Amino acid sequence: MTRFLRAILLLGLALPGTTLAQEDAGPARAEALLAAMGGRAAWSKVKFVQVEAVHDDVGIRDSYTNKIWNDFSAPRVRFEAKNAQIDRRSAIDGAAGWRWRDGERKAMTPEQFEDERSWWEANIYRTLHRLAVKDPELNARAVGERGLEIFRSDGKRLNWFILNQRGEPMLFGTWASEAGTTFGPLASSGEIKYPKWGARPDGSWRYEIVKLEAAGKVPESSSCSTP
Secondary structure (H helix, E strand, O other): OHHHHHHHHHHHHHHHHHHHHHHHHHHHHHHHHHOOOHHHHHHHOOOOOEEEEEEEEEOOOEEEEEEEEEEEEOEEEEEEEEOOOOOOEEEOOOEEEEEOOOOOEOOOHHHHHHHHHHHHHHHHHHHHHHHHHOOOOEEEEEOOOOOOEEEEEEOOOOEEEEOOOOEEEEEEEEOOOOOOOEEEOOOEEEEEEEEEEEEEEOOOOEEEEEEEEEEEOOOHHHOOOOO
16 A cells, blocks of 8 residues: 555544544533533523623724623614713614614614624624523534634534633634634623623723623513614
């Protein structure tokens, strides 16, 4: 047997094992992530989060408060970003959406609606809940030494993570973007944990969470109706 043919046969034998090892490592890394974030049992009960954070953006002069009401069960999420100069609000509820810009209601274009819906679908807290309840539509794959990617059943990547050795997320991204958000140390809200702050690696934006509340059902105060 020639050296070339032997190499080809060895490669053919090695590839399935390598692929299988990566497939096995994906669920294990997802489990490590859940454990680091408070555990499967805790996240399986969370179906709604309300977040309040202070944001800084290079395109906006002053810091602003950003509030988010996020219902995991359906495309239903509301945003409010405010400081002394800006008052920006938006929401989607099912197939409908609205926007509010500095005292004026504006129509939400199909592209803007899809941006909001895509944000909702790939939100880290919603993904943690879906992993916790073992949503059959999600598939976890290991990438390299510390990477974890979450795919939908149609093969489209939903999220990606870089985890430290404790399973905590250090870098997080959505869809096809490779830029991601750098995460800070974890804080706690009840049984769950979450990154206390995050920032774009290019330095154009950052946030720090001042309050995060999680619940097993959507409170009435989270209405996404037009103001």
